Amino acid sequence: MCAHVYSENAALYYSIFLIQFNVIFLEVFRAPPENPDVFGSNWQRRRFRVYPIAVCNGSLLRINHLLDHSGVVQTYHKSFVDPTLRVDNQLVSERRRQVAENRERLASIVDVLTFLGAQNIASRGHRDSGRIGNREPSMNDGNFRQLIRLLVKRGDTALKKHLEVSSSNAMYTSSSVQNELFNCIGEEIRETILQKLRSCGLYSIMFDETTDLSHTNIMSFVVRYVEKVDDSHIVREDFLDFMDTYGALSVQNREAELPADRELKLTGEKLGNLVLEKMKNFRLDNSLCVGIGTDGCSVMISESKGAVNTIRKVAVNAERCHCHNHDLNLSLGESSKLREVRRTLRLIQKVVN
Numbered sequence: 021m022c023a024h025v026y027s028e029n030a031a032l033y034y035s036i037f038l039i040q041f042n043v044i045f046l047e048v049f050r051a052p053p054e055n056p057d058v059f060g061s062n063w064q065r066r067r068f069r070v071y072p073i074a075v076c077n078g079s080l081l082r083i084n085h086l087l088d089h090s091g092v093v094q095t096y097h098k099s100f101v102d103p104t105l106r107v108d109n110q111l112v113s114e115r116r117r118q119v120a121e122n123r124e125r126l127a128s129i130v131d132v133l134t135f136l137g138a139q140n141i142a143s144r145g146h147r148d149s150g151r152i153g154n155r156e157p158s159m160n161d162g163n164f165r166q167l168i169r170l171l172v173k174r175g176d177t178a179l180k181k182h183l184e185v186s187s188s189n190a191m192y193t194s195s196s197v198q199n200e201l202f203n204c205i206g207e208e209i210r211e212t213i214l215q216k217l218r219s220c221g222l223y224s225i226m227f228d229e230t231t232d233l234s235h236t237n238i239m240s241f242v243v244r245y246v247e248k249v250d251d252s253h254i255v256r257e258d259f260l261d262f263m264d265t266y267g268a269l270s271v272q273n274r275e276a277e278l279p280a281d282r283e284l285k286l287t288g289e290k291l292g293n294l295v296l297e298k299m300k301n302f303r304l305d306n307s308l309c310v311g312i313g314t315d316g317c318s319v320m321i322s323e324s325k326g327a328v329n330t331i332r333k334v335a336v337n338a339e340r341c342h343c344h345n346h347d348l349n350l351s352l353g354e355s356s357k358l359r360e361v362r363r364t365l366r367l368i369q370k371v372v373n
Contacts, residue, residue, distance in 0.1 A: 237264070309331075
């Protein structure tokens with residue numbers, strides 16, 4: 021028999037090999053071979069003709085008795101009738117069981133991080149390292165670890181088993197893993213927003229850049245669109261991403277092989293190109309962008325090299341709209357110069373206090 025033809029029938033082939041017979045016997049239990057030419061054009065009539073002489077007139081049990089007293093043939097027949105008994109399927113089932121168990125362990129940790137993020141609650145405290153035990157610590161070790169203990173206390177058996185038996189490098193509770201899970205959650209939320217946005221068609225963008233406490237120039241990117249929910253339409257404004265503008269310019273300079281000590285200068289044209297690159301990464305259709313919301317600084321609205329005009333060269337259907345929040349802020353700043361307004365504000369302050 022050609023071993024390569026019946027490599028998938030290794031168990032039965034091995035039992036036949038032990039008694040040194042060259043037989044075509046496996047077709048009793050299996051489908052036609054992939055290469056029938058091995059047996060000739062009349063293989064369907066010949067495949068049942070060649071048998072070991074000693075078992076020519078025997079039944080399946082007789083064949084099993086003569087070939088292998090340990091029951092290989094019978095076991096093979098059972099596995100053919102019931103595929104769940106096959107070794108490869110058993111390995112796959114064990115793999116699936118392990119994956120389901122790992123997901124169940126991780127689900128509680130993800131739920132805790134999702135709750136903290138949705139409620140805008142800090143996850144970590146001053147001390148946030150080591151294993152999480154059932155005993156309350158002497159010092160507050162953060163909201164995340166306290167919520168994990170609360171779930172275990174309220175009967176989360178899968179999480180309790182995970183904390184007790186997992187090795188120290190597979191706890192999934194460290195600060196670095198928390199950050200990775202936060203990023204994964206953020207990507208899922210962003211992709212959900214983008215799917216809604218693409219299905220709605222027309223949209224507007226809003227962006228602004230400012231310097232945070234670490235003296236890093238950050239640009240926020242927001243989209244505005246109309247979502248249809250049942251029979252009603254809801255105007256939504258969803259935040260999509262932050263961008264380190266000077267960090268992005270540094271990456272562009274390195275890709276362009278410019279000198280590393282070259283001074284970075286953020287112009288309106290460069291800021292507009294960064295916004296266009298962000299839209300490209302989000303796979304947004306530029307022709308469907310109908311509005312651009314910014315403040316009124318020269319970097320944004322300059323006719324020659326402003327960010328808005330740079331974007332409008334690509335998004336030709338977009339119209340600029342001054343940010344209403346900036347308009348309100350400017351109006352309040354101007355009105356506070358009036359004596360009557362200052363007196364009114366002082367009176368309100370006295371009443372409130």
